[in-house]
Amino acid sequence: MNFTVLTLFPELIENAMNTSICKRAMEKGYISLDTIDIRDFAENKNGRVDDYTYGGGAGMLMQAGPVYSAYKEACRRLNKEKAYAVYMTPQGRVFDQRVAEELAQHEDLVIICGHYEGIDERALEEIGTDNISIGDYVLTGGEIASLAVMDCVSRLVPGVLGNETSASDESFSSEGLLEYPQYTRPEVWHDRKVPDVLLSGHHANIEKWRHEQSLIRTRERRPDLLKED
Numbered sequence: 550m551n552f553t554v555l556t557l558f559p560e561l562i563e564n565a566m567n568t569s570i571c572k573r574a575m576e577k578g579y580i581s582l583d584t585i586d587i588r589d590f591a592e593n594k595n596g597r598v599d600d601y602t603y604g605g606g607a608g609m610l611m612q613a614g615p616v617y618s619a620y621k622e623a624c625r626r627l628n629k630e631k632a633y634a635v636y637m638t639p640q641g642r643v644f645d646q647r648v649a650e651e652l653a654q655h656e657d658l659v660i661i662c663g664h665y666e667g668i669d670e671r672a673l674e675e676i677g678t679d680n681i682s683i684g685d686y687v688l689t690g691g692e693i694a695s696l697a698v699m700d701c702v703s704r705l706v707p708g709v710l711g712n713e714t715s716a717s718d719e720s721f722s723s724e725g726l727l728e729y730p731q732y733t734r735p736e737v738w739h740d741r742k743v744p745d746v747l748l749s750g751h752h753a754n755i756e757k758w759r760h761e762q763s764l765i766r767t768r769e770r771r772p773d774l775l776k777e778d
């Protein structure tokens with residue numbers, strides 16, 4: 550999986566991705582990250598990439614030209630005529646595990662981060678972006694949203710998680726349930742004991758208990774997940 554992020558804050562993206570599991574995944578070559586500074590494609594001497602909106606209203610908008618040029622540069626680096634592009638916006642379809650699984654099928658993802666009031670619509674139309682929101686709230690820019698998407702997609706790339714079962718066993722896996730509670734040593738902590746069944750070594754009983762706990766937890770915390778869609 551090759552991520553290319555178009556942003557006004559490349560260091561933010563690089564620093565965040567250079568930690569923990571994503572860092573190791575990059576070192577091992579399972580994923581790659583390239584950033585393109587949209588400001589490098591400013592069409593004036595002072596490096597501005599925003600301007601007032603036609604029709605008035607508060608706030609500035611990122612201009613079509615620099616965003617489109619940055620996208621073309623991403624395509625050039627990927628050796629592609631057109632690369633799949635995702636625009637991070639609160640107006641997009643809401644990101645969830647299913648969308649992550651869908652995005653993980655692509656070889657390359659170009660992720661566009663907007664700032665100010667957004668991006669001139671014509672650039673987004675010309676690129677033909679998939680529009681994705683990470684939830685019904687408004688961030689100051691797309692960078693943090695893009696990091697959530699890249700983190701989540703990365704762990705679905707084969708090899709990134711050492712243990713292949715850990716991505717499929719957990720919350721929001723195919724069954725759509727939350728994960729069961731888990732415990733590690735010590736066996737007793739603050740007078741709280743690990744459930745006996747987990748110490749029994751009886752695999753069928755452990756599976757059954759975990760499934761029941763998943764159902765209970767989902768019913769309590771996320772009943773909306775149990776409704777038919």
Ligand code: ADE
Binds near residue numbers: 681687
């Ligand atoms: N940019 C600003 N808010 C956002 C959100 N909720 N999701 C994705 N991108 C955004």
